[in-house]
Amino acid sequence: MAHVRTLPLTEHAAGDVGAGHRSIWADALRRLSRNRPAMISLFVLAAIFVLAALGNYIDAIQRYDPAALNYEDGTRTGPSWDHFLGQDHLGRDMWARVLQGTWISLRVGLGVAAIAFVVGVLVGGAAALSGSAGDNIVMRATDALYAFPDLLFIILLRAVLAGRDVPGGDVAIIIFAIAFVSWMTVARLVRGQMLSLAKSDYVTAARAAGASQARIVFVHMLPNALGPVIVAITFAIPVAIFAESALAFIGFGVAPPAASLGTLIDEGHRQIIETKWMLIFPASVLALLMLCFTFLGDGLRDALDPRVR
Amino acid sequence: MIAYVIRRLAWLVPLLWAVATITFIVMNLVPGGPFDANEKLPPATRELLEERYNLDKPVYEQYYHYMRDLVLVDVGSEPPFIYPDLGTSFTQDRDVSDIIRDGFTVSAQLGLSAFVFALVVGMSLGIVSALNQNSPLDYFGVFLPSLGAAVPSFVIATVGVLVFAVELGWFDVLGWGGPAWHEMWNPLAWDWRKVVLPVVSLGLLPMAFIARITRASMLEVLREDYVRAARSRGLSERIVIVRHVVKNSLIPILTVAGPMFAALVTGSFIIERIFAINGIGSPFVDAVFRRDYGVIMGTTIFYATVVVIANLVVDLLYAAVDPRIRYS
Numbered sequence: 001m002a003h004v005r006t007l008p009l010t011e012h013a014a015g016d017v018g019a020g021h022r023s024i025w026a027d028a029l030r031r032l033s034r035n036r037p038a039m040i041s042l043f044v045l046a047a048i049f050v051l052a053a054l055g056n057y058i059d060a061i062q063r064y065d066p067a068a069l070n071y072e073d074g075t076r077t078g079p080s081w082d083h084f085l086g087q088d089h090l091g092r093d094m095w096a097r098v099l100q101g102t103w104i105s106l107r108v109g110l111g112v113a114a115i116a117f118v119v120g121v122l123v124g125g126a127a128a129l130s131g132s133a134g135d136n137i138v139m140r141a142t143d144a145l146y147a148f149p150d151l152l153f154i155i156l157l158r159a160v161l162a163g164r165d166v167p168g169g170d171v172a173i174i175i176f177a178i179a180f181v182s183w184m185t186v187a188r189l190v191r192g193q194m195l196s197l198a199k200s201d202y203v204t205a206a207r208a209a210g211a212s213q214a215r216i217v218f219v220h221m222l223p224n225a226l227g228p229v230i231v232a233i234t235f236a237i238p239v240a241i242f243a244e245s246a247l248a249f250i251g252f253g254v255a256p257p258a259a260s261l262g263t264l265i266d267e268g269h270r271q272i273i274e275t276k277w278m279l280i281f282p283a284s285v286l287a288l289l290m291l292c293f294t295f296l297g298d299g300l301r302d303a304l305d306p307r308v309r
Numbered sequence: 310m311i312a313y314v315i316r317r318l319a320w321l322v323p324l325l326w327a328v329a330t331i332t333f334i335v336m337n338l339v340p341g342g343p344f345d346a347n348e349k350l351p352p353a354t355r356e357l358l359e360e361r362y363n364l365d366k367p368v369y370e371q372y373y374h375y376m377r378d379l380v381l382v383d384v385g386s387e388p389p390f391i392y393p394d395l396g397t398s399f400t401q402d403r404d405v406s407d408i409i410r411d412g413f414t415v416s417a418q419l420g421l422s423a424f425v426f427a428l429v430v431g432m433s434l435g436i437v438s439a440l441n442q443n444s445p446l447d448y449f450g451v452f453l454p455s456l457g458a459a460v461p462s463f464v465i466a467t468v469g470v471l472v473f474a475v476e477l478g479w480f481d482v483l484g485w486g487g488p489a490w491h492e493m494w495n496p497l498a499w500d501w502r503k504v505v506l507p508v509v510s511l512g513l514l515p516m517a518f519i520a521r522i523t524r525a526s527m528l529e530v531l532r533e534d535y536v537r538a539a540r541s542r543g544l545s546e547r548i549v550i551v552r553h554v555v556k557n558s559l560i561p562i563l564t565v566a567g568p569m570f571a572a573l574v575t576g577s578f579i580i581e582r583i584f585a586i587n588g589i590g591s592p593f594v595d596a597v598f599r600r601d602y603g604v605i606m607g608t609t610i611f612y613a614t615v616v617v618i619a620n621l622v623v624d625l626l627y628a629a630v631d632p633r634i635r636y637s
């Protein structure tokens with residue numbers, strides 16, 4: 001039965017158009033929950049996150065100090081009940097090292113994503129909303145930063161900030177260096193979305209109904225612009241984790257004895273002839289993270305982009 | 310169209326100025342100077358060296374000198390016809406332009422080969438997967454590369470070296486086997502035993518990415534009305550796929566191909582290190598460690614130019630593939 005609404009003219013009522021329907025988010029969530037690979041990935045990621053987080057604060061889970069050299073237990077021993085993932089060439093417990101590495105790598109990935117999201121949305125939104133002159137200035141500045149060769153500039157920034165006394169230490173420096181070249185993509189995406197939404201019929205309708213500028217931006221445009229941004233951010237997390245491992249390989253990773261997954265993989269690939277699991281365990285965790293973020297990102301894209309059915 | 314290209318190229322100038330300036334500022338913020346190296350130099354030597362490279366001048370004066378030399382390009386008769394003065398390397402006492410020219414030949418060949426590999430293999434896998442959606446071939450074509458792309462390139466390279474070079478003896482592992490530029494088109498000029506492993510290690514991740522995008526884009530286009538219309542007109546499946554589906558699925562691939570090209574050509578550091586390839590990667594990383602300002606500046610400016618031009622080429626290709634896009 002078609003059910004007829006009278007066109008509401010007050011601002012309050014204008015926001016309630018479609019209140020009887022599911023919101024785009026509930027709709028997206030429903031689609032996501034039906035996507036099996038994405039849901040499994042979400043579950044695995046949550047499990048890894050919780051385990052890594054707990055492992056770094058609860059001794060019973062971590063079991064050993066990741067920096068302690070347990071020579072009395074031997075070096076390069078294989079996996080056992082004493083050392084779940086064996087010991088490395090210096091006798092350090094690999095289980096504790098991998099937990100610590102996972103936690104650091106996750107912090108890098110999520111930290112970069114968080115900064116890229118906030119800065120990207122602010123800059124992209126500001127560009128789109130500030131009219132053509134402001135848009136030009138902001139986007140030309142973004143263009144200039146876009147021209148930087150990513151890895152080159154990450155290395156340079158990392159070197160500049162190395163040894164500075166920054167709250168959060170090395171991890172914060174690495175996050176900053178990677179985030180510095182990551183937010184432009186988000187900014188461009190937000191700007192494009194906002195500009196096209198500003199011309200859409202429903203925004204015109206909301207404006208005609210007398211909605212304030214703030215209401216149009218925050219209630220009508222921003223939530224609808226966020227879908228592709230969330231997808232891009234999901235894919236930015238594994239890219240950042242990879243970038244950190246590239247830094248670790250060059251020797252610009254976190255300072256020892258702390259180790260990210262990248263550092264562990266770098267150490268592991270140097271020891272591969274003698275002790276294969278030093279590479280296999282951290283590389284497997286990293287691969288699992290990569291695959292899960294990729295599947296989750298694919299699932300989110302399908303869920304948030306109603307064009308694709 | 311031509312006006313558009315000229316405008317975009319003119320835009321290069323302020324862009325490179327911005328890149329050079331930001332890099333200059335950032336670089337001078339790196340703690341320590343080029344001659345604070347491990348062995349302490351006698352004060353007199355140090356003073357002489359600093360004078361020679363203008364390091365005794367205030368930073369703004371150094372900046373002025375650098376920019377002035379950069380702007381006053383020498384014009385020559387041989388390619389690339391213009392020779393910007395990118396300064397001198399403090400640690401090698403060579404022109405930075407020479408260092409870049411030597412290294413870039415190799416890095417560009419490596420990056421380009423990886424790009425072609427990623428594009429050709431990735432698109433093939435994506436097309437095969439999309440045409441056989443949800444069949445074992447589909448899972449094989451998309452999942453397997455994703456798995457390969459889930460580990461960093463240096464792991465793939467190390468394992469590749471161990472398995473295919475050390476155990477099986479199929480490949481050589483030290484150095485680069487690319488020919489001189491004018492022989493690029495001759496497959497016999499390439500030393501394939503040296504080329505395959507670095508190219509595959511570098512190209513695997515982008516290859517998987519391209520495969521996934523091609524597949525998604527193909528599946529979308531396959532459902533379009535114009536594809537149904539082409540089929541209903543009785544066109545052979547081959548022509549439908551090649552002319553209508555593949556061509557129209559190219560646009561999203563182009564979107565990622567530009568930044569990917571730039572990333573591959575400028576980002577082969579790690580692979581160059583593992584395979585002992587004399588590209589531009591090692592000089593740059595060493596330069597950062599040794600505060601060799603000239604090399605840092607030169608490489609960044611040069612690569613920024615590459616990135617900007619790659620993006621321009623991609624934008625022009627859009628117009629070629631998608632007739633709806635017109636630049637004015």
